Amino acid sequence: MPHRTETDSRKLLRKLRDEMSLANPGQERLDRITTIITESMGVDVCSIYLFRDSDTLELCATEGLRPESVHQTRLRLGEGLVGKVARLARPVNTANAPAEQGFRYMPETGEEVFTSFLGVPVQRLGERLGVLVVQAKEPRLYSEDEVYGLEVVAMVIAEMTELGAFTGEGTSFATPHQNPAMLRGVTAQEGEAEGQVWLHQPRVVITNLINDDSRAELARLETAIETLRVSIDQLLATAGTRDKEHMEVLQTYRMFAHSRGWMKRMEEDIRLGLSAEAAVEKEQSSARARLERVPDAYLRDRLHDLDDLSNRLLRILTGQGNETGAEMPERPILVARNIGPGELLEYGRKLRGVVLEEGAVGSHATIVARALAIPLVINVPRITTEALNGDHILVDGTEGVVHLRPDDSISSAFRDKMAMQAKAQERYAILRDKPAQARCGTEISLKMNAGLLADLPSLPNSGADAVGLFRTELQFLVQDRMPKRSDLVANYARVLDAAAGRKVYFRTLDIGSDKVMPYMNRPDEPNPAMGWRALRVGLDKPGVLRMQLQALIRAAKGRALSVMFPLVATASEFTQAHDTLLREIERERRLGHPLPEKLEVGAMLETPSLAYAPDSFFEAVDFISIGGNDLKQFFFAADRENELVRRRYDTLNVSFLTFLQVIVDRCHAAETDLSFCGEDAGRPIDALALAGIGITSLSMRPASIGPVKSLIRRANLIEVSELIARVQCRGLETARPALLDYVATLVD
Structure with missing residues (x-):
């Protein structure tokens, strides 16, 4: 297999971008992508596995394996080498796949003739979306450059998946952020509320994934990084010594903002063809994935700091600040990763409820939510990545359950429950x-x-x-x-x-x-x-x-x-x-x-x-x-x-x-x-x-x-x-x- 050069990578990404610009059905896009990757990398097989649910991967497209196995071959999380990549959220690279621990032979695919295997996770902001695999008959390890290059391609596929590029005719996958979702969390303040999602920190939407001019993108990144560093220095200068914990966070921000390793990885991604925004988000996704594997609380906090810093940098690059122009809905349900008591008090009683991805039963936010008498559910996984501003949402603070984009039957039952409680409150008022x-x-x-x-x-x-x-x-x-x-x-x-x-x-x-x-x-x-x-x-x-x-x-x-x-x-x-x-x-x-x-x-x-x-x-x-x-x-x-x-x-x-x-x-x-x-x-x-x-x-x-x-x-x-x-x-x-x-x- 030839050594991957900067030109090879940029050509591959441009081909992917050109394919995405065509108004093809989702399955045709998936098929074309596997063909493009196979031809560009000089491998015998390229396959894309996507999650059907949180535990099941499905073979959705392939070039090199038997076509009849598409949408038929499924693996559980952790099953086989593909499932192992998904579970570990990191690449698996082997010259002899059948001899690798955890290998599972799937006869319907005809993969027994392919010896070498490289699989990389398709993930976005810590959320597992699937696995991208290349295979070849010759027994060989893929180089670090090849692994890195495939990770860049996987990041582009993750963004395509997030944007709904692989849905529609020929696939059984729904457009993201469209289907109902029931998410379980922890009750922090009892009560029920119905309303629309109001994101505390709106999502940054990246539309330009691939660059046309690496030098220009590197310059954009350097300018944004300098703006970020100046803003952090200003915050440090005005923070004084009143808040030791806040100072520690800002010092960590400053350390990461001046980190050559962080900067070098993003620069490499840009040279391989990603835009500055896509390079930042790729590193952010890697940090989110590492978060799940780190048991040490201090290191988890530092990775959270890196995640927050990446969000700041993305907002500088895209110009997408918290003020998006969107109007708060009439019945806002606040959705956030976490929130401080002062910020929650600023929203006040306008909120019908609060849903947090993190939080604690005795946290400051919980105390304020109780004081405001609004339902609060904490530790709700993926809520900030799953929810969009304006989404219909039901918050059951009593049961610790959140229904996002609920269907009519769920909404009807929930309203009946609320009506019964309102009737009971009328009885109590007597x-x-x-x-x-x-x-x-x-x-x-x-x-x-x-x-x-x-x-x-x-x-x-x-x-x-x-x-x-x-x-x-x-x-x-x-x-x-x-x-x-x-x-x-x-x-x-x-x-x-x-x-x-x-x-x-x-x-x-x-x-x-x-x-x-x-x-x-x-x-x-x-x-x-x-x-x-x-x-x-x-x-x-x-x-x-x-x-x-x-x-x-x-x-x-x-x-x-x-x-x-x-x-x-x-x-x-x-x-x-x-x-x-x-x-x-x-x-x-x-x-x-x-x-x-x-x-x-x-x-x-x-x-x-x-x-x-x-x-x-x-x-x-x-x-x-x-x-x-x-x-x-x-x-x-x-x-x-x-x-x-x-x-x-x-x-x-x-x-x-x-x-x-x-x-x-x-x-x-x-x-x-x-x-x-x-x-x-x-x-x-x-x-x-x-x-x-x-x-x-x-x-x-x-x-x-x-x-x-x-x-x-x-x-x-x-x-x-x-x-x-x-x-x-x-x-x-x-x-x-x-x-x-x-x-x-x-x-x-």
Whole structure:
């Protein structure tokens, strides 16, 4: 086989471009491409395999194998050498294919006479599209230049596939971005929404894949790279030292932007015939493919940085910025790879829902989505490459499912579900001003969680008695610098004003773990969830804690004030924080500022250790709020950010209910108010069990208050308590089945 020269490669790519310009059916194009590659490379066989579904490759065109095997030969992912190329997302090059590990003989193709084999993945931005194969009778390894050249051709085929060049008459493949798709992710905020896709970062569309003048394209790339470098240097100059993590990302951008290896690979692609844009995207696709194979979190982050940098460079080359001229649809569903809390807040309540390709259950974006009460599904694979602006989309936040371009039957069923829920909400609205009083006479106080001033208008309409948890950290997280005390005072005062006399329980700054302020140094911790976070940060940085407590006291303006400290693990931590608050009260008194007419100070019980604190602790606190999300993860040693384990453990597990009963009994003995705050409080069956063991105050998202109140009013909590006791006596692991049976007997 002749050595591939620059001229050979450019001739091949130009032939491919000329073929693409003809208005031929999809199958004819595929057939012509295999013929062109075979003739240009001087090989005996060229075959194109494309994915029919996520696990099945189909032989779609060939020059050299038996024609009757086209659309008949199929391989599973990882099966044979072709499947191996697809699974590994990297080339397989062998001089003796039958002797290669994993080889599978397919007699219908007649390939037994071909010894040498070179297969390269056809992929775009990390998405597997197929495999391009060349074979020859002579036993030989293909040179590095030949492998590289075929990868360039495979990139062009990937772009052709993305543009729908191989669909239509003679093929059974649908045009990309046309068919319905159901994608599964992880529930981060419950609820359902229907609307149209609004991409946070619109796709860059490359129309010129092949260049006519390599020198001109190299000059375009060099100019774009220089523009990129200047923009990064400007960002570094203005970033200062406030945000260490952001600075690290920018420094990584700068390193990649000056990388000779990165630049050299793109220059080589251009010399072989690709346009500057296509060369950048080829390298970006390679980085995405490597991402899937890298287990190390740090290296994955760096590859993400390279991916982001490639997007910046593509936008410079194409002129396709975020402002595309498209208008946001009336019912926008935001689709993004990931998004920060500030950016999400800018969209605000215009959004009907959010779908992220990445994300975490406790991330900043999740916190904001919950505050905005919009459905959020995270970890949805391929959503940013599959969705287009304006696509019809259904978001089932309750089930963690996204329907993209759904057919009429799916849409109809989804709308029926939404209509039933709307009807139920109308029924719950009737209960708004009625107490959550069980049939036995016990009344449960239902409170709402909030984190934004925008949440407070829903307080009177939700039927909530109070704000059981106001997350104060959002104002710290969405800014690039520490907020001023005066800004905090104004914000907290507006919260109390909007509550209109209803009690608001302010949780002091709960940062660390997954909630890191952009202007604070982030410690390198092996287990952040159990590390330097929440009250631990406040006690170690008393200046921040004191400033926040001063702001709360001044915002009260003589009104009642309720403050609770997060993640208290020992009685001494609460004592230290409580003393800090009392000193600030005394300081404000000396300054002549009005003091709260009533001050309540409590602790969030989120660690098992605090349940066994001395009696003096339970007597010292005015109230205790069980932080159910954290307490459950520490009780079961199951990271709530880890999908492999977080759903394994049930709130209604008898061991957990028995542990909660210990807390109930200790609070009852000390005559200390107790509430339960967290996701489980808003799930009607779980809430019923919590009320049944004696927790008479529950705090949840506003939308959950109606369903929880409805069930409590139909139940008898004495019966629920006796049922749980029977489950415990019988040695059963969970009370959920028994409670479900009990609820089924209740009448509306």
